[in-house]
Amino acid sequence: MAKKLGFFGKIAKFFKQVKSEMKKVNWPNKEEITSNTIVVIITVVALIAFIGIIDLALANIITPLIS
Secondary structure: OOOOOOHHHHHHHHHHHHHHHHHHOOOOOHHHHHHHHHHHHHHHHHHHHHHHHHHHHHHHHHHHHHO
């Protein structure tokens, strides 16, 4: 029969399991982090430019229709 754990026993078991799982994590190296960061920055800048251009175009189309 399984031993029933108390409140602090459950907490201790949880942290032991967390420690065990963290050992299994494949952490990225510096080169991977740098390249992924550059990709994210370029993507964000491209999306900002795209949304800005669409916003300006729609504003120039809709503004004359409203006024």
